[in-house]
Amino acid sequence: MVLSFVLPLAFFTIFAVIFGKENNSTPKVTLIVVDQDKSEASENLVKALDEEDSLWVHLSPVTDKGVRSGPDYTAATAEAAVKAGDAPVALIIPAGFGQHPIAFGPDAGGSTLELLNDQSDSIAPQIVVGLLQKAAMTSMPSAMADEGMKYAEQYMGGFTPAQKAKVDGELDALRKLEADGKVGAGSGSSGSGSDSASAGILAVNVRAVVGKSAGQNKNMISFYAAAIGVMFLLFTASGSAGALLDEAESGTLERVLSTRVTMTKLMAGKLVFNTLLAFVQLVAMFLWGWAAFKLDFFSHLPGFVVMGLCTAFAVAAFGMLLASACQTRAQLGALSTLVILIMSSIGGSMFPRFLMPESMQRAGLLTINAWAIDGFTKVFWRDLPVTALWPQVSVLVGIGAVLFVVARRIARRWEYA
């Protein structure tokens, strides 16, 4: 009944929330901006980007509640923030940008913006590049006009003094309107913009700072090794923990409990075994990725071991909880399928969380999958040291400990009559 009705409805709801239009579709992209120019043009550009609904523009680190928590980003701190996963993209507006912000053509000599990106999110840089072109169009009309005048003088033979004086007068008026905020940033109509840096009026150099050592495909392999691995680990763990139900049903459990072995010792032993089993399964998964898809496994070994053991511990405890809560193997099979597939769908094992709406991304944090995948992403994509894994390690170990304690409490029903 559960598999026939609850699971399809649950899945339908989850994917409707992820992809449905009623959810305001695309998630917002967090964009770090470093304005090294501090010119009127650069400030207008930043202002225009800040007014885009699709972007969260951060000039400095902020807390979860949006409160500033540090000095303005520099190029170095912005790059570090992208590497740490605080934002998928960072825009560096170089000094001198205001002198020559735009160019009609690749060889026209305009300033080049630098966009640092995290290859784990392939969508974010494309959105930002497109919005940059839109912002340039709408936030800097005087710069556009200036550039147009240069082209007119270059290719049309120039203006007469009277024409030039009139044009300069109009440009001054336009600049005054820009300064007053009556034209420029955010006042233009919406447009999709270009998805190619070279095709726009702003020159943008996109540089990957995370995942640059490996290609995008290899990064995806490590992502899916973790994502799929965790999902199947959950199935393995619940299946293995189901041995407890077999033993209860056959009477072996009661017999074992008549020996020196207590329920706590027995469950702890099974937890250790299931943890090691899950870890070996993860090792097999990543080794296959290394052998078949050239995944850079061995240079990330310390991080893998830490994340692998913590993930295996959490999923093993999860399996113990499910097994102790169920009465029969059949019940365990149905319940584990339901819970694991739902956890996997919102936790990022089936669909990357960074592409989900904010509410779904937050909901995903309630799952083992999300924390495990985040940890493995830090190791294999961001090349972060083991010390950077402390949030994931803490949460996974905490989840595992809590689930095991609850499982042990439920297992009291097997102890005495």
Add this chain to the structure above:
Amino acid sequence: MTASTQKAETSTALEVDGLLKRFGDLTAVDKVSLKVRAGECLGLLGPNGAGKSTLIRAMVGRVIQDSGRVMVMGRAAGSTEARMALGWVPQELSIYPRISCRENLGSFGRYYGLKGQALKEAIAWCLHWAALEEKQNDVARTLSGGMKRRLNMAAGMMHRPKVVLFDEPTVGVDPQSRNRIFEMIEALRDAGTAIVYTTHYMEEAERLCDRIAIIDHGKIIAEGTKEELVEGTFGRRSQVLARFAGGKDEIEAWAKRHGGRVTQETAEFTIEQAGEIAPLLDDATKAGLELLDLSLRRPNLESVFLHLTGRELRD
């Protein structure tokens, strides 16, 4: 305390004293008291639902009693010391089917804290005791029914307990394997092990048990040697069993007139002399009952059980 009393007390391996266990409104075990001495085999007989399993589980320490106590070798049942002194062979095949005999025994030995040489010796002893040496590397699920039963028994002997509880160890076993199991149990008893043996087969109880306790509705309704039970229930009287064709009410009325009773369509009387049979049958004929079958026998354990519980042991 005299020396003989002291000796009797110290040789008590298992003691159940006033044990009471209720499940809601149901009293599963009703103030039961029992003692089993070292080297003695106590048969625990009772119909299904009589409270045998709860009593056995209380001896193992797996039941929280409402009152009373269970002591194993002087230690409270369920304590580590009591667990180490007690071996339990459940009715279900409580072994691991996917591993070999040797591995099964190794697992249970470790559960009892054995390791190294002590574990190896215990495995060897159990394999020999259960006559499974040739099958030691066979996976348990591939064994015959009798061998699985013997392995099930051996798993409870790894720590060489002083008290062993056998809960219907011969269920589903062929006669040859059953004999082998009897020999195994007799060897244990002869070595001084105290044994509690539950069974649905009266002949097993008669062969193996020094004393028998009959439990019904949670109470011990009779206890003693086979001879004591027969003597206590029937005295020197013999049993007459008669089956008739006719109305049930007429048969019951006739039996009642002569101090007998009808159990499972058979009228049962006890008589002191054979001459008492003729008047019984005359009266049956007058009541219009047609005699189908008549037997006269000395009461046995089966008779005692049927007389006391009103049910066959296998019911």
